[in-house]
Amino acid sequence: MLKKTISLVLSLAVILSAYYFIYQENTSITEGNTALVDSVSTNVTKVEPTILYGMVIDSFQVAENSVKRNESISDILQAYNVPHQVIFKLANKARDIFDVRKIAANKKYTIIYQDQDSLPSAKAMVYEPNAEEYVVFNLRDSVDVYLEKRPIEIKEKTISGIISSSLYNEIINNGGTPELVDLVADMYGWQIDFGRIYAGDKFKILYSERTINGEPVGVEEVIGAELIHSNSPFLSIAFDQGEGVDYFDNEGKSLRKAFLRYPVKFSRISSRYTMNRYHPVQKRNKPHLGTDFAASTGTPIYAAGDGVVEKAAYEKYNGNNVKIRHNGTYSTQYLHMSKIASGVRSGGRVKQGQIIGYVGSTGLATGPHLCYRFWKNGKQVDGLKVDLPPSEPIKKDYLTSFTRYKDFVKSKLDKVEYPKEKEEVLLAGMQ
Numbered sequence: 001m002l003k004k005t006i007s008l009v010l011s012l013a014v015i016l017s018a019y020y021f022i023y024q025e026n027t028s029i030t031e032g033n034t035a036l037v038d039s040v041s042t043n044v045t046k047v048e049p050t051i052l053y054g055m056v057i058d059s060f061q062v063a064e065n066s067v068k069r070n071e072s073i074s075d076i077l078q079a080y081n082v083p084h085q086v087i088f089k090l091a092n093k094a095r096d097i098f099d100v101r102k103i104a105a106n107k108k109y110t111i112i113y114q115d116q117d118s119l120p121s122a123k124a125m126v127y128e129p130n131a132e133e134y135v136v137f138n139l140r141d142s143v144d145v146y147l148e149k150r151p152i153e154i155k156e157k158t159i160s161g162i163i164s165s166s167l168y169n170e171i172i173n174n175g176g177t178p179e180l181v182d183l184v185a186d187m188y189g190w191q192i193d194f195g196r197i198y199a200g201d202k203f204k205i206l207y208s209e210r211t212i213n214g215e216p217v218g219v220e221e222v223i224g225a226e227l228i229h230s231n232s233p234f235l236s237i238a239f240d241q242g243e244g245v246d247y248f249d250n251e252g253k254s255l256r257k258a259f260l261r262y263p264v265k266f267s268r269i270s271s272r273y274t275m276n277r278y279h280p281v282q283k284r285n286k287p288h289l290g291t292d293f294a295a296s297t298g299t300p301i302y303a304a305g306d307g308v309v310e311k312a313a314y315e316k317y318n319g320n321n322v323k324i325r326h327n328g329t330y331s332t333q334y335l336h337m338s339k340i341a342s343g344v345r346s347g348g349r350v351k352q353g354q355i356i357g358y359v360g361s362t363g364l365a366t367g368p369h370l371c372y373r374f375w376k377n378g379k380q381v382d383g384l385k386v387d388l389p390p391s392e393p394i395k396k397d398y399l400t401s402f403t404r405y406k407d408f409v410k411s412k413l414d415k416v417e418y419p420k421e422k423e424e425v426l427l428a429g430m431q
């Protein structure tokens, strides 16, 4: 019986993918097994059954709906006269594939049913937790549940614009998504203050997009971009030196700084680095060789840069604190945490932006805040004023392949044109 079900599912999946390939006109990268398709495509064109979610539905009716607030799978199926014991069996069978309690409001579902004695009787239910997957609850013959992934295509896309109000508006107006805006803003965030972007700044972006049946479902990656900001070009090329993708400029320098300026999302700076301040607890003047960021207890604290944990411990004055050695030159320390993040311990590695603990007031502190200390060559310096060094550039071993790849991406960006109308308006305005 199990074998039969598996083979049925498999053959349906093959038919579905065959349909998919037959109706796809373009030839960009597609995940899937093309070898299987050749062998069945002739068969498929002869039969031409109506297929939905891999099921032949010719003799059935279809109802599409979305989950209402607090609605459960049994509420949905009972309306289609599925007996209690079948729903129970279904939930049990689904366990390893999909937790039926996770059915969420506003998600789409489809019921495939037949009228029996003038009552609708469900034969299958398909639930779509996201755009890329769907869960089939098959109620025909034997109860059976399976998860299918839709074939995803990765398509290269370009977008360009001349900014009149904001980067956000310009990307959206030219067909981009808020997700793309976020990625681009993150990428350039170290160099450009997007609050100060000027009208007339221009951008070209080359990126890849995930699509399902031609519909975009998300950005795969920003491949490269060029931003002209107050007449200076800022090139950005995605490149992996073996430790994940990072972004580099025309010379192979990282777009990222080695350190975050602020290792916490704070409400205000309650005390700056100073050689002389009145200590609220000790009630005397003494230097404050750190920056205090006021934030509520439990606010996450991020590692300012990659490095090795030199200390992660409780101490009388510093409270729960973590010190990170970033390299031979720089170290940072984070005091008064309510809690050190799990897994952060002496000798372990941390990545820039990783949560290393949570704001608190342990040790000598009057209220919840992070005291952030910054060392350069063994001397404590002002973390807010120090010139932050850039992150690792392209390594020597990768320089040739990076340069070749950069030129390739650049040539693609060069072919992208700016929206015509606007450029002409701007040029006319300049005369």
Ligand SMILES: [Zn+2]
Residues within 6 Å of the ligand: 271, 288, 290, 291, 292, 370, 371, 372
């Ligand atoms: Zn402090």
